[in-house]
Amino acid sequence: MKRDHSKDAKPEYQVSAQARRLDIGLIHEFLRGSHWAKNIPRSVVVRAIRNSICFGVFYMGRQIGFGRVITDRATFAHVADVFVLPGHRGRGAAQLLLRAMLGHRQLQGLRRWMLATLDAHGLYKKFGFVPLSRPESHMTIHRPDIYQKKKRGAETPGKTSKSKIQTRRSLKF
Numbered sequence: 001m002k003r004d005h006s007k008d009a010k011p012e013y014q015v016s017a018q019a020r021r022l023d024i025g026l027i028h029e030f031l032r033g034s035h036w037a038k039n040i041p042r043s044v045v046v047r048a049i050r051n052s053i054c055f056g057v058f059y060m061g062r063q064i065g066f067g068r069v070i071t072d073r074a075t076f077a078h079v080a081d082v083f084v085l086p087g088h089r090g091r092g093a094a095q096l097l098l099r100a101m102l103g104h105r106q107l108q109g110l111r112r113w114m115l116a117t118l119d120a121h122g123l124y125k126k127f128g129f130v131p132l133s134r135p136e137s138h139m140t141i142h143r144p145d146i147y148q149k150k151k152r153g154a155e156t157p158g159k160t161s162k163s164k165i166q167t168r169r170s171l172k173f
């Protein structure tokens with residue numbers, strides 16, 4: 001039997017897509033400790049929020065959860081940075097959040113929704129997400145250590161440091 005998601009969440013939780021209601025400090029604090037965005041700088045969080053459709057979950061006026069959708073608003077959406085604060089887990093808040101995301105008026109009729117998760121597959125499965133049917137047809141550039149302190153001499157792939165260019169030049173002449 002299909003489950004009625006409208007009964008999943010306690011009524012005191014509310015979801016809002018109003019950016020001005022978001023608690024940036026709380027979002028940054030959680031994300032910089034998360035396994036997927038460890039040490040993410042606040043400025044990057046702010047930029048990501050500005051360029052996504054963001055959803056806050058609120059309890060008695062205070063934000064206790066978050067998630068954002070990276071999208072072209074026409075064909076594709078990627079769900080990212082979903083979390084609920086530990087004291088509020090297991091009470092339907094994430095399901096309320098997912099329902100709001102998938103029901104958002106600018107996110108209707110998309111060809112594909114994507115997300116990546118370490119262990120919350122069961123949550124997303126409730127909303128129709130399934131593992132990739134052909135994982136071999138998807139590719140990624142993944143830099144899990146991007147926010148870790150840069151080691152001396154470490155470089156971003158594809159980029160060459162100024163000092164190295166100078167060294168190469170000085171070797172030439």
Ligand SMILES: CC(C)(COP(=O)(O)OP(=O)(O)OC[C@H]1O[C@@H](n2cnc3c(N)ncnc32)[C@H](O)[C@@H]1OP(=O)(O)O)[C@@H](O)C(=O)NCCC(=O)NCCS
Binds near residue numbers: 116
């Ligand atoms: C994952 C997370 C957002 C779930 O939030 P939540 O408010 O506790 O979830 P809900 O109470 O709305 O419901 C979760 C449902 O999914 C199921 N589920 C499956 N795998 C789960 C998992 N790894 N974590 C939480 N719930 C999971 C639960 O059993 C529950 O279903 P049920 O009500 O039928 O028992 C929360 O545990 C969290 O913030 N975790 C840390 C951050 C994280 O891992 N985020 C996911 C990034 S993709």
